[in-house]
Amino acid sequence: MPYCEVADGVRLYHEDFGEGPAVVFTASGSQTHQMWENQVAALSDRYRTVAYDWRGTGASDKPRTGYTADTAASDLCALIERLALAPATLVGHGIGNHLSILAATRRPDLVAGVVLVSAAPWFTGTRDGVAGGLSREFMDLLARGSPLGDARGVAYAQIWAELSERLLFHRPQHPAIHQSILEQALYWPPFVINAYAKSLNAIDHRERLHLIRCPALIVHGRHDRKTLYEGAEFMARKIRNARFVTLEDSAHMGQIEEINAFNAALTDFLASVQSARRAA
Amino acid sequence: MNLVPVADEVRLYVEDFGDGPPLLFICGGNLTHKSWESQVSALAGEFRTVTFDWRGTGRSDKPRRGYTADAAASDIRALIDRLGLAPAVLVGHGLGAHLALLVAYAAPELVKGLLLTGAAPWFSGERDGAEGGVSEDFLRFMISQRRGGSAGSGVAYAQTCYELGDGWVFHRRQSPGIYQAMLDQALEWPQYVLNAYAEDMRTIDHRTRAPQLRTPTLIVQGRHDKKQRYEGAVHLARLISGARLVTLENSATMGNIEEVDAFNRALLHFARELQPRNQAAA
Numbered sequence: 001m002p003y004c005e006v007a008d009g010v011r012l013y014h015e016d017f018g019e020g021p022a023v024v025f026t027a028s029g030s031q032t033h034q035m036w037e038n039q040v041a042a043l044s045d046r047y048r049t050v051a052y053d054w055r056g057t058g059a060s061d062k063p064r065t066g067y068t069a070d071t072a073a074s075d076l077c078a079l080i081e082r083l084a085l086a087p088a089t090l091v092g093h094g095i096g097n098h099l100s101i102l103a104a105t106r107r108p109d110l111v112a113g114v115v116l117v118s119a120a121p122w123f124t125g126t127r128d129g130v131a132g133g134l135s136r137e138f139m140d141l142l143a144r145g146s147p148l149g150d151a152r153g154v155a156y157a158q159i160w161a162e163l164s165e166r167l168l169f170h171r172p173q174h175p176a177i178h179q180s181i182l183e184q185a186l187y188w189p190p191f192v193i194n195a196y197a198k199s200l201n202a203i204d205h206r207e208r209l210h211l212i213r214c215p216a217l218i219v220h221g222r223h224d225r226k227t228l229y230e231g232a233e234f235m236a237r238k239i240r241n242a243r244f245v246t247l248e249d250s251a252h253m254g255q256i257e258e259i260n261a262f263n264a265a266l267t268d269f270l271a272s273v274q275s276a277r278r279a280a
Numbered sequence: 281m282n283l284v285p286v287a288d289e290v291r292l293y294v295e296d297f298g299d300g301p302p303l304l305f306i307c308g309g310n311l312t313h314k315s316w317e318s319q320v321s322a323l324a325g326e327f328r329t330v331t332f333d334w335r336g337t338g339r340s341d342k343p344r345r346g347y348t349a350d351a352a353a354s355d356i357r358a359l360i361d362r363l364g365l366a367p368a369v370l371v372g373h374g375l376g377a378h379l380a381l382l383v384a385y386a387a388p389e390l391v392k393g394l395l396l397t398g399a400a401p402w403f404s405g406e407r408d409g410a411e412g413g414v415s416e417d418f419l420r421f422m423i424s425q426r427r428g429g430s431a432g433s434g435v436a437y438a439q440t441c442y443e444l445g446d447g448w449v450f451h452r453r454q455s456p457g458i459y460q461a462m463l464d465q466a467l468e469w470p471q472y473v474l475n476a477y478a479e480d481m482r483t484i485d486h487r488t489r490a491p492q493l494r495t496p497t498l499i500v501q502g503r504h505d506k507k508q509r510y511e512g513a514v515h516l517a518r519l520i521s522g523a524r525l526v527t528l529e530n531s532a533t534m535g536n537i538e539e540v541d542a543f544n545r546a547l548l549h550f551a552r553e554l555q556p557r558n559q560a561a562a
Contacts, residue, residue, distance in 0.1 A: 002341055002342045015342055015470055015472075016344050017472040017473075018472070037436075037437040037470065037471050038436060038437055038471075041471035041472055044472050173436075174436070174438070174442065175442070176436075176439050176442030176443075176463055177436050177438045177439055179438065179442075179460070179463065180463075183467075256436045258434070259436065260434040
């Protein structure tokens with residue numbers, strides 16, 4: 001039902017609506033399946049939409065260990081297989097894209113296309129002269145919640161509220177939007193997000209991007225101060241035939257800040273994936 | 281975990297408190313079992329109170345399909361059966377009032393009485409020269425938000441849900457905690473599920489079936505309801521034989537929250553009146 005067993009004793013919560021070719025939505029760190037409401041509602045008259053919560057977050061099971069990029073990517077592949085969604089188009093946001101990229105390169109048979117939203121070629125920092133991934137500003141904010149080191153021990157609820165207010169949007173948003181982001185963030189236990197961050201810190205897709213053979217769409221907000229725009233440009237150069245769409249009035253959360261432009265880019269891309277598959 | 285199986289692969293989340301004659305509460309659209317907190321806490325000392333989340337919402341299971349009024353009403357009949365509530369007083373709000381009526385038509389033996397609030401004789405529009413159901417203004421508001429797609433308004437669902445609580449359901453200004461609770465409940469309805477139910481329920485019309493009901497019925501309606509119009513409730517009260525109408529003079533759609541005391545008094549009086557005399561005396 002709304003739970004799918006993807007590994008021994010680990011069930012992922014998912015919402016599975018609509019009929020048609022499958023589109024699987026992976027949330028970003030600190031968000032849940034709910035972040036995709038405006039996309040699911042727009043697509044589910046033509047597509048089968050599946051939005052899920054990462055293991056350890058939201059309404060999914062929370063095992064004691066196993067919070068690595070590898071297990072999360074395996075969970076995504078298992079979800080696609082168990083729900084018989086292959087080949088599915090994977091839509092990821094933020095660090096959720098790392099899972100899409102791992103899945104698309106390890107199990108290309110499961111993947112019809114990838115949509116990389118606010119994505120990065122590595123976790124954080126400058127490589128090959130390109131500043132990509134999570135910004136220093138964000139990493140400093142996240143570190144303030146850590147009880148170790150020189151951190152000031154700021155409560156997580158405050159960190160997530162500051163994140164939403166300061167870094168996620170280009171323009172002022174309705175308070176309910178910030179509230180909804182905060183509530184989703186509180187469904188990521190800090191232990192879990194820190195464990196994932198530690199594992200993802202080692203991730204580097206530079207030798208992997210050319211292996212993505214399926215159609216790819218990269219969508220990035222011009223003003224993203226959380227996951228840097230330059231990193232998305234880098235990926236667009238490295239992935240063959242990637243489409244690149246810039247959301248001119250968004251920061252990190254273009255799927256909420258510019259719903260119409262975002263959904264238009266997404267629906268155009270999904271239609272092209274389907275017509276390419278029919279032609280093949 | 282309070283999950284009651286009601287159909288293949290569908291379990292409803294239920295809260296079941298107190299002992300006594302059963303009251304089954306059916307929440308409105310974009311609301312959850314929590315919308316009845318002020319009734320449950322007031323009545324659970326004397327009645328068995330059961331609240332639940334519709335299939336596809338809150339903590340209930342969310343199957344891929346089956347978001348129709350008939351399926352939701354059939355879930356309620358199964359719930360009454362599973363929990364041994366028959367005959368129960370059904371308290372239905374908004375879209376939940378439609379479900380309560382559907383249950384009473386299909387299985388009158390399960391229903392001791394109907395208390396309907398934010399109720400309507402049909403889904404929306406004007407029929408027989410009367411305005412009833414969901415107002416055109418409200419439909420324009422909701423439908424403009426319905427598609428997150430290029431055809432839609434581009435307004436984020438969280439904002440829509442907030443504006444629903446802030447602009448439509450109360451007559452007077454409420455405390456911020458109430459708007460917060462409304463927003464949190466609204467977000468427990470996936471937009472897909474809300475749209476599917478709304479699409480299905482557009483055809484609901486009680487004009488032929490309601491007059492055949494023999495179930496004791498009380499309609500409690502806010503005078504200032506801009507969403508489910510007062511005129512519609514008056515019309516519905518005339519359709520149901522012996523139905524009484526109580527007007528909440530200072531409420532809109534959420535009289536159970538805006539005028540808790542008046543609402544609870546009406547509910548308590550109605551529920552007590554339905555019990556056998558000897559029980560009331562004892």
